[in-house]
Amino acid sequence: MGILTEYPVWFILFCLLLGAVYAFLLYFRSDRETNDPWLRWIMTGCRFLAVSLISFLLLSPLIRRQFTTIEKPLIIIGQDNSQSMVLGPDSTWMREEYLAEIDRLAAELGKRYEVKTYSFGEGVSSPMKSGFTEKLTDISRLFTEVTNRYMNRNVGAVIVASDGIYTFGTDPWYAARDFPYPVYTIALGDTTDHRDLLVKNVLYNRQLFLGDQFPVEVQVDATGCGGETAHLSVKEKGKVVRDMDFPVTWNHFSKQIPLLLDAKEPGWHNYTIELAPVEGESTLRNNRQEIFVEVLDMRTKIVLVNDAPHPDLGAIRNALESNRKFELIERSPEEFLLSHDSAALVIFYQIPSLRGAGIPESVVGQLPAALFILGSQSDLAAFNRLDAGLNLASSRSMFAESYPLLNGAFPYFTVDLSLTRLTQQFPPLQSPFGEFRYSTLTEILAYQRINGVSTRYPMICFTHTADQKRGFITGENFWRWRITDYIQTGDHQAFDKLIQQIVQYLSVKQDRSFFRIKMEPTFLENEPVEIEAEVYNQSYELINEPNVSLVITDESGNNYPFLFGQTGSAYFLRAGAFPPGVYSYHAKVKTGSDQYEKRGSFVVTSVNLEAVNLKADHNLLFRLAESHRGTLVYPGDLLSLPEIIRANEEIHAISYTRKIFSELINAPWVFLLILGLLTAEWALRKYTGI
DSSP: OEEEEESTTTTTHHHHHHHHHHHHHHHHHEEEEEHHHHHHHHEEEHHHHHHHHHHHTTTTEEEEEEEEEEEEEEEEEEEOOGGGGGGTOOOOOOIIIHHHHHHHHHHHTTTEEEEEEESSSEESSSOOOOOBBBSOOOOOHHHHHHHHHHHOOEEEEEEEEEEEEOOOSOOOHTTTTOOOOEEEEESSSSOOOOOOOEEEEOOOSSSEEOOEEEEEEEEEEEETTOOEEEEEEEETTTEEEEEEEEEEESEEEEEEEEEEEEEESEEEEEEEEEEEOOOOSSSSSTTTEEEEEEEOOEEEEEEEEEESOHHHHHHHHHHTTTTTTTEEEOOOHHHHHHHHHOSSEEEEEOOOOOOOOOOOHHHHHOEEEEEEEOOOOOOOHHHHHHHHHOEEEEESSSSEEEEEEEOOOSSSSSOOHHHHHHTTTOOOOOOEEEEEEEEETEEEEEEETTTTTEEEEEEEEEOOSSSSSEEEEBBBHHHHHHHHHHHHHSSSHHHHHHHHHHHHHHHHHOOOOOEEEOOOOOEEESSSSEEEEEEOOOOEEEEOOOOEEEEEEEETEEEEEEEEEEEETTEEEEEEESEEEEEEEEEEEEETEEEEEEEEEEEOOOOOOOGGGSSSSSHHHHHHHHHHOOEEEEEEGGGGHHHHHTTTTTTTOEEEEEEEEGGGOOOHHHHHHEEEEEHHHHHHHHHHHH
16 A cells, blocks of 8 residues: 655655644744643644644545455356256266266365356256256357356356257357367267167148148158168047058168148147157157147138230239139139129239220229239220229320339338349330329339339339228239249249239238237247237227236146236237147237227147257367367266366466555545544643643
8 A cells, every 4th residue: 555646755845844834833932831841742743743634635645555356267067958968878877976976076176266057958047957958959058158248257167068969059169169268078978879760850831721631741760770660650639640651771761751631620730740669769759749730711812803815814823823822713804793702802904904894993992902903905094093092194005115123112021032133134014104193102112114214103012091902013024024033043933922922912901900919820838928919999099008818728728817018008928938739818908898809829839859869979079178278078087177177277366456546535544633633632722721
């Protein structure tokens, strides 16, 4: 500790001189005398010290204090807590003896170092958990957590105890490439190939339509089962709906098995795909997988109205029929007026036409959604009279070759990047030429580029009101776009997706209800079920004053009641994780005298990735340790780690020196000293009568 001041040291002489002069004038120039001369000298000394100290404080002196702290190295132990750790033949040893060994390791390291324990799986938690219940393994999260949490600490080493199998996240070796600390690894698990038959993967469509036959592709792998005959079955509610036998031809076997199932009833269906066990299998956890599919009882009905053949009609037909979600019906104008089809969307191809085919304005005005395609046979005057939301002001029928220019700020749906590049290769459409007029509610997907000049004329655009949607394609011969798509890419996916997106946007009905529930249809068993709700008043303004309740019911009839929480102007519920199965929900809200209800269902699917691969990857653990100045050890040498770490000269304590400067005037003892000197002087003056 020391005292500093910004003034020269010899300024202290002035402080002492001031104190001496003040004391001399006060006591030795006074006519009053005391019987004890030594009391005069004591009072003189008190005054001298008090005045000198006060004047010294005017120099703003600082007190410098220095602290030294010793930080021991921090050893971090990360234990793999995933299910794969206890799915092998050594599961009993892992749960009992190994956990005791890892505790002894932490205690031994704690004698010399600071020790922190973590467990990792889907996430990272501290202190270490030992249940081996995590359904995913993300080793990279451990390195991210250590880097973020202990960036400025004296981390000596990180010990990773794992089987090296990761089922989620990035490659641990890649994630740890910039990791600055030594890494020691404990190689757990078994690297030998055990006799095993497993369902590795299942490919299927989650949404189907009633009456469809849908494909399911099952990937079956086998290890050490050469010469066996495997039996695969597909069950629904315990009843076998498909089964087959197939030979396992060699010890490292893999086979893709296609199956066809029938969608006979609407709703959610749970299928169990199961392999019959063979003798000597190491585990049966991976012999089965469950899948959930939703069978819908209706397709989106689209009516295509035209009065003459055209290649564009074939392009529309092929694009929509490639997606089973749409049901396309073709009608002539007369058939359309007589059929009264209840369609989600009506496409008018060059209707009204110059051949006399037309649709009354009253009929068009009642349609919830319509798509108008203009071309050389369109009766533009009759089209303008429909007042559909787009008008073409032209004194005579003129046409121009126009190329598409996509609008990057289009808000209703996202155009595929491959289509954005393809539009530069698309041939032109034959479009009516004139001044297009549209409302401010119109959103344009593609503009027209005529003779190399970009215009504000719409080629593909949309407009909507509260209850109606309208779309417009102002040109014909877009069948050439589909051909160009095939020439450039070898398929028609980009063009077909564009037509499907246009039809999808227009055909989706707007939700005008006062109570709405938003949630995903499927969840994993290790993620929370999250639900959003919105409540509107009669003016369609969001409100969140009333309470919204919800009851989730499982397949056994058990009810789980919840109450939504308010967030801003809406509602949110995190109901937590649920076991795999099909669940229904019933939500209620009461606003004033009105009560609204919503019903629906969702599915929770199982996560079984930890059972797919049970062969430990010790090579990954070796590379992690080798690239980070560490060592790989096996469980039998676990307690040798403290000695190995102690031999690493890089791991040592660090001393930190910290200097603190504070003003002397703020020190309490200075105030007490001055007060004591002046008090003593005052008491002596009273005693002596001076």
